[in-house]
Amino acid sequence: MSLRRRLLTVVGIFGAGALAVLLWAPTVGSTPISLARAFDTAQPWADNVDAQIFFVARLPRVLAGALIGATLAAAGVVLQALMRNPLATPFTLGVSAGAALGAMLAIALRLDVGALGVSSVPIASFLGSLAAIAIVYGLASSQKRGLSTNVLLLAGVTLNSFFSALILFVQYLADFAESFRAVRWLMGDLDVGGYGPIVAATPFIVAAFVVFAMLPRALNLLTMGEDMAATRGVEVARTQRWAFFSASLATGAAVSLGGPVGFIGIVVPHLVRLMVGSDHRVVLPAATLFGAAFLVLCDLVARTAMAPIEIPVGIITALIGGPFFLWLLVRQA
Amino acid sequence: MLRADNVTFRYHAGTPVVVDGVTLEVGRGDLVGILGPNGSGKTTLLRLLSGTRQPTSGRVLFDGQPMARLSRREIARHLAVVPQETELAFEYSALEIVLMGRHAHLGLFEVEGPRDYILAREALAATGTAHLEERAFHTLSGGEKQRVVIAAALAQASDVLLLDEPTASLDLGYQLDIATLLSTLNRDRGVTMAISTHDLNLAASICRHLVLMRSGRVLASGLTEDVLTPEHVRALYDVDADVHVHDETGHMTVVPVRRLRP
Numbered sequence: 001m002s003l004r005r006r007l008l009t010v011v012g013i014f015g016a017g018a019l020a021v022l023l024w025a026p027t028v029g030s031t032p033i034s035l036a037r038a039f040d041t042a043q044p045w046a047d048n049v050d051a052q053i054f055f056v057a058r059l060p061r062v063l064a065g066a067l068i069g070a071t072l073a074a075a076g077v078v079l080q081a082l083m084r085n086p087l088a089t090p091f092t093l094g095v096s097a098g099a100a101l102g103a104m105l106a107i108a109l110r111l112d113v114g115a116l117g118v119s120s121v122p123i124a125s126f127l128g129s130l131a132a133i134a135i136v137y138g139l140a141s142s143q144k145r146g147l148s149t150n151v152l153l154l155a156g157v158t159l160n161s162f163f164s165a166l167i168l169f170v171q172y173l174a175d176f177a178e179s180f181r182a183v184r185w186l187m188g189d190l191d192v193g194g195y196g197p198i199v200a201a202t203p204f205i206v207a208a209f210v211v212f213a214m215l216p217r218a219l220n221l222l223t224m225g226e227d228m229a230a231t232r233g234v235e236v237a238r239t240q241r242w243a244f245f246s247a248s249l250a251t252g253a254a255v256s257l258g259g260p261v262g263f264i265g266i267v268v269p270h271l272v273r274l275m276v277g278s279d280h281r282v283v284l285p286a287a288t289l290f291g292a293a294f295l296v297l298c299d300l301v302a303r304t305a306m307a308p309i310e311i312p313v314g315i316i317t318a319l320i321g322g323p324f325f326l327w328l329l330v331r332q333a
Numbered sequence: 334m335l336r337a338d339n340v341t342f343r344y345h346a347g348t349p350v351v352v353d354g355v356t357l358e359v360g361r362g363d364l365v366g367i368l369g370p371n372g373s374g375k376t377t378l379l380r381l382l383s384g385t386r387q388p389t390s391g392r393v394l395f396d397g398q399p400m401a402r403l404s405r406r407e408i409a410r411h412l413a414v415v416p417q418e419t420e421l422a423f424e425y426s427a428l429e430i431v432l433m434g435r436h437a438h439l440g441l442f443e444v445e446g447p448r449d450y451i452l453a454r455e456a457l458a459a460t461g462t463a464h465l466e467e468r469a470f471h472t473l474s475g476g477e478k479q480r481v482v483i484a485a486a487l488a489q490a491s492d493v494l495l496l497d498e499p500t501a502s503l504d505l506g507y508q509l510d511i512a513t514l515l516s517t518l519n520r521d522r523g524v525t526m527a528i529s530t531h532d533l534n535l536a537a538s539i540c541r542h543l544v545l546m547r548s549g550r551v552l553a554s555g556l557t558e559d560v561l562t563p564e565h566v567r568a569l570y571d572v573d574a575d576v577h578v579h580d581e582t583g584h585m586t587v588v589p590v591r592r593l594r595p
Binding site for chain 1: 380383384385404405406408409410412413414416419420421422423424425426429433434436437439441442444445450489
């Protein structure tokens, strides 16, 4: 099958699946609601509990889940190609933790004010992820054959504990009241509190995806090594710079919105590769759509498993992703 | 066609030079062997010729134009490289690998069209790997992998191929397969080639010209039959060797006799 047809088929199937999940998820929850009542404009808004649950509690959450899931999955695909290692993800490399530190600092220092309609939290978060990625990139480029799994995992563990310590320090200095919210957010939580944060993060995510869209064929070649890619016509340094920059931007925006939700960037790309092969022109859109559906479904479990208690979604993704990661590690060795 | 003009290269400032004042010319349709012991600078010289590294001094000219001024894309349309070994981080089929050779011929969002598939399948056929098209690359044997990578290089650019130790990791049968393939591509398709190798007999059997390198310098260069002498083998490898024309193949053959302790 030619690539064009494969791409159409895959986007069609994954797109339909993601759409179905997105339409279904807001109708499900701890409180049963009537869709007819929720969309009944004859009812005054203040009295319409169903509409409030649907539009205020659930819909922003589902939208945030879709956006974050899609973004982290796509960033995972890009980082894996760059590091030439299927275990590289925003989470395992410590990039999410860097982004979380940036966001925490912005919140704790009360820089949370918008300038020209742009919130500073996604920007601080982006700077944090950029710093983390610069460190990993430095390590990767000092190695001849990309980042070996050992170096990569050690670097990730080190960066994660380094940033975690700084996050705890920031938290320690911050108010107790803010602390509880921060803890939830640090676990990865989609209760973003309305449409505002989603709107604030969207431009960054869109910008990142515009860059992602230009990368896939070069990413295919980069997985064969830098020299090989260069002789096949890839401007290696320029492509790497754009890829790292856009992956940082994407991770920063996603983390500023929902906290460092873990393991999306490894579970989703891996499952997608099993289904569609390794051509990044197919993997990237498929992982984006699958990631959106996957995180929304995880959040559905988080919302309903122990209802009325809502578990932070990061715990659900960790419960799935942790064992999955270990399985991959064993299989790779 | 491809010319190095007094090129010198060191990987980092302060480290020893790896290539030291090398001048060489690879003419159109030529098959040049770059011979030398391990660490003689052959691989680095190929990197300079492919433009993935820029010389510290001197320059490389491709069709009369300085390599440094050409984009990777422009170079890739005419010149392809085959590395000693290819390791992939992800699974691709043989056909996918060969189609990746078309990268420099496609626009940013363009996907491979019928013509690219025809060229890719022709390249697979030319390297005797058409039957492996659907196979996952990592399941192929060393010799099959090397032939698929040569096919990818052919699909990319059939003007000039640079091959780095193309047979170093292969057993005798595959070595002979690759040697025959390269020789055929050069003779029948006029592919210009430069091959780095430490295998004297491979070089003797297929190369028209030889460049002998030791410690980053050119020791001798010229027609294979003129350059491949016992004196030169001794100077290159510190080995006394018997060089004669093999009765059956008609190639020059080098038989190492004794190691000379320096």
